Every structure is written in C-alpha cells, then in structure tokens.
Amino acid sequence: MKIAFQAGLPAEWTAAVLIVPLFENETPGEVCPELHDAAPWLLSAPGLADFRGKKDETLLFHGPAGAHAARVLLAGMGDNPSAKTRAERLDALRVTLGGATAWCRKHGLAGALAVPVSALSHAVGSNDKDDRSVSRAVREAICGALLGLYRNTAFKSGTAGQSPDPDPERLDLLMAASLPEVEAAAREGEIHAQAVTLARNLANAPANRLAPADMTEEAARLAARHGLRHETLGMDDLQKLGMGAFVAVGAGAAGNPRHAPCLSILEYAPAGHENEAPLVVVGKGITFDSGGISLKPSAGMWEMKGDMGGAAAVLGLFEALPRLGVQRRVVGLLACAENMPGAFASRPGDVVKTLSGKTVEIVNTDAEGRLVLCDALTYAQKRWSPDVLVDVATLTGACVVALGDDVAGLFCEEPELAARIKSLGEAVGEPFWPLPLHERYFEKLKSETADFANAGSREGGACSAAIFLKQFVNPEGAAKARWAHLDIAGPAFLTRKIPNCPAGASGFAVRTLIDLASA
Numbered sequence: 001m002k003i004a005f006q007a008g009l010p011a012e013w014t015a016a017v018l019i020v021p022l023f024e025n026e027t028p029g030e031v032c033p034e035l036h037d038a039a040p041w042l043l044s045a046p047g048l049a050d051f052r053g054k055k056d057e058t059l060l061f062h063g064p065a066g067a068h069a070a071r072v073l074l075a076g077m078g079d080n081p082s083a084k085t086r087a088e089r090l091d092a093l094r095v096t097l098g099g100a101t102a103w104c105r106k107h108g109l110a111g112a113l114a115v116p117v118s119a120l121s122h123a124v125g126s127n128d129k130d131d132r133s134v135s136r137a138v139r140e141a142i143c144g145a146l147l148g149l150y151r152n153t154a155f156k157s158g159t160a161g162q163s164p165d166p167d168p169e170r171l172d173l174l175m176a177a178s179l180p181e182v183e184a185a186a187r188e189g190e191i192h193a194q195a196v197t198l199a200r201n202l203a204n205a206p207a208n209r210l211a212p213a214d215m216t217e218e219a220a221r222l223a224a225r226h227g228l229r230h231e232t233l234g235m236d237d238l239q240k241l242g243m244g245a246f247v248a249v250g251a252g253a254a255g256n257p258r259h260a261p262c263l264s265i266l267e268y269a270p271a272g273h274e275n276e277a278p279l280v281v282v283g284k285g286i287t288f289d290s291g292g293i294s295l296k297p298s299a300g301m302w303e304m305k306g307d308m309g310g311a312a313a314v315l316g317l318f319e320a321l322p323r324l325g326v327q328r329r330v331v332g333l334l335a336c337a338e339n340m341p342g343a344f345a346s347r348p349g350d351v352v353k354t355l356s357g358k359t360v361e362i363v364n365t366d367a368e369g370r371l372v373l374c375d376a377l378t379y380a381q382k383r384w385s386p387d388v389l390v391d392v393a394t395l396t397g398a399c400v401v402a403l404g405d406d407v408a409g410l411f412c413e414e415p416e417l418a419a420r421i422k423s424l425g426e427a428v429g430e431p432f433w434p435l436p437l438h439e440r441y442f443e444k445l446k447s448e449t450a451d452f453a454n455a456g457s458r459e460g461g462a463c464s465a466a467i468f469l470k471q472f473v474n475p476e477g478a479a480k481a482r483w484a485h486l487d488i489a490g491p492a493f494l495t496r497k498i499p500n501c502p503a504g505a506s507g508f509a510v511r512t513l514i515d516l517a518s519a
C-alpha cells in the first residue's frame, strides 16, 4: 500500500473509503470538521447514531452516487480518551488504523483509502499549533495502517485458491493545505513499518531457508542498497580471533557451510560522524535453537526458528537508519549460529575460552545465546569503544515467565539510558520493563572447573543470563560504554495474533532501536 497526500479543499478530497477514527461519544463532525464539506451526506446519515466508538468497532457508510468520498468507515478507538496517556492514544491510533486497513482488505475495498490529518491530531488531543504531536500522531497512524496489513506469505504457493486478498492500493493523508512536517512524518511511519516488516519476514523464515549464511547475505544486500559498510567474520575468523564460546555454539551445524556460525557487521556513518564513538547494537542471531545436546522438548521447538529475532531487529534498524538520515554513527553486529546436536557439537561440561580470556563451562548447551553474545560484546568493545552498547536477544524463557509475552526485559544500570529506552519503547508500543543486574545472581554461575558456568538454576534465569553478559562488559582498561541488555524472548515471537501482527514474528525492538539511534 502506497502512502500519498491530498492537500486542498475538503470538498475535493476523493477516496474509495475515508477512514475516521473516533473515541466513544465523539462525533465525526467534531473530530474532523472538514467532513461538513468532504462528506456532508454522512453527518445526516440515518445510521450515524448506531456507531458507539467502541474498541474494534467499525461501521461503513455509503455515500450517494457521485460523492467524492464514496464511503466513510468509522473506526472505534474505545472509551475515555481524557484518561488516556499520550502513549495510550498513540497505541489506539496504530491499532485502529491497522484494524481499519485490514478490515477494508478483508471486505474487498482495495481502492484508495484516505484519512484526514485533523482526525489524527484530534485523537492525540493536540491543537493545531503543536506540530510535534501532530507529526507523531501521523507517524504512528501510518506505521499502524501499514503493519495492520502485514501477512506472512513468503512461503505460500498462491496455488489452489490460496491467493490472498489484495492489499489496498494506497492510503492518502487528507489536509486542507500541504504540511511538509506531516508529509515527513508519514514517510517516517512508512520507513518504520518497512523496517519492522523486514525483521518479521526474517524471523518468520524457517531455518532451512534462513541459515547464518543467509543472514549475512541479507546484511550484504541491505548494505549494497544503502551504501553501507558490511563485512563478515566466518567460522575460521572467529576461531582465529579467539571467540571460543561463539564457535562452540555453531559447531554442531558447521558441517554444512551455509549453516556455520558467522558474525556479520554493518556500519552506518553519515558524513561528519565517521570518527565518533558509535552506538553499537548486537543481535542474537540463532537461526535455529534446538538446544543442542541439551535438546529441547519437541513441542513448540519449531518456534526456535525465531531465535534470531534480535539480529533481525538489528537488520530492521539498519534498513531505517540511512532512509531516515539519522545523524549518528551506528554499528550493528549479527551474531549468527545454528544450535544443533551432532558429533561435533559442544557437550555439557565442555570448557571454552572466550575472546575476553575468561573461561566458561558449558553446563547447558541450550544456554547458547549468551555464548555467542559474550564474544560479540567483547569484540565490539575492543574494536569500536562504543559510546552506547546495546544487545538485543531472545535470551531466556525465564524472562517470558517473569513478564509475559507482551513486555521485554530491560537490564541497564545507567539510569538515563534505561529511562530513555523505556519511554521510547512505550511510545511505539514496544514496552520494556526493568529487571535487576544484582551481583548476587552471579553466584548461581559458579563452576568447579572454569571461571564460571553458562547457566545456573531456573530461578531468576533472566537475571543470571544478564549477569553472565555483564562479565564481558566494560573490562578493566577499556573506555566505558553505557550498556543495556534487552531480553525480547517473550514479545519477539508470538503464538497468538495481536493487534497489527499475526501469530509469529513481531519485529519487536526495531522501532525502539530506531528511535534510540535517532534521539
């Protein structure tokens, strides 16, 4: 679906379906005064009072022959806007617009959709003077409208009556006069949605179609599209550099070269920012996590094709950075491997030497994410002396037990950075909640044989994973990086559909990372 604009007299606005989002007890004429000219027939339509504005409620009105706005779709946003926070209003806009575009597609309305900007600014309670909140409303509405149409169709054949309904051809933003900041905000919303879509498609791809080599090729293509720097360290490079933990995770699958572990590196450095200390984002890229020799139970194991959701989010970020023209140097690392059992796989009890020099006893081969991440984090600090270092990973089932599958865990001892990630996430519908990094959790990782173990007891599993990673952050003598660890195991891959996302990969964290890089 294309995003376009109509700036001009409301009486001349045209649309196959004009979408108007409304809270309960609001009237169309009040949220969008231009309707008096754009669709005067609506305001006296006999069924108008049937619409309550309840969440998910939709009601379609047909205009008279020849009307410029042929139809109006009223879309409910739920009750009590005055009690809603800014983040909740933005959420209502995303969900309602996404619901409306999906509704139109489902009902065969695939022509030109449209939404008046005035209705969007009304929904966030803004007066005309407050450009920033109008822009934000537009950005979120457009992003939601596009993500509401997301489908995981890459592996459907399209034969035997399986052809999906066509997407609406376009969505126009309607305004009385052209507003450059509104148009820019709409483009931003579009870029965000495309970045999320990329991440979803990757994490939905099955492991036989998306191996570590495919992740690297994806990164290379992205780099070529946008003129970014890209390089890959293959298994031999990782071995030579001394990333014993990283290599151990991928050893079981390395017999197939496309499935061998690799570290893919992307760099975005706009002119004038080439030499600044970068934001470095490290993504867990386990293209399949069988558990390895500590094999997972078979029920639900297929979901572990999504265990590269962190790396997919980093790719989503890099899809957006150049298109948004972000003014900051950003480095992205995709720590890719396939965690498989096999004759060459690492065994429980194996001891590996990490790039940091510390040794780790692999007591559980299913705690593999931290093993690839620890070496990638060490490498990142040695090579770039990051200003901010963020890792994003589907790291622990314990985090899902703690927070559920709507909310991600946020581990960060820098109050300012933690607060920023939390509030940026909230504003884009990606909630993060702080969890502790107390040194006490490290006691669970005691090892008789090595410096420490890669896993402890079940209790507090998200925190002991985080404290494991902390052992590799800010080693003595290095320039200090502000570090945050994002455990997205819950929200990155869902077994149920949620608003604006079918079951499967969600692309969680992409939008927060984009805004973090942009802030």
Ligand code: BES
Pocket: 289, 291, 307, 364, 366, 367, 368, 369, 394, 395, 396, 397, 398, 400, 455, 456, 461, 489, 490
């Ligand atoms: N990829 C999993 C974590 C996970 C679980 C992600 C559920 C998404 C949904 C991770 O590699 C893992 O297996 N973690 C173990 C760690 C344990 C063995 C210490 C876990 O959480 O059970």
Ligand code: MN
Pocket: 289, 291, 365, 366, 367, 368, 369
């Ligand atoms: Mn695992």
Ligand code: ZN
Pocket: 286, 289, 307, 366, 368, 369, 394, 395
């Ligand atoms: Zn895993």
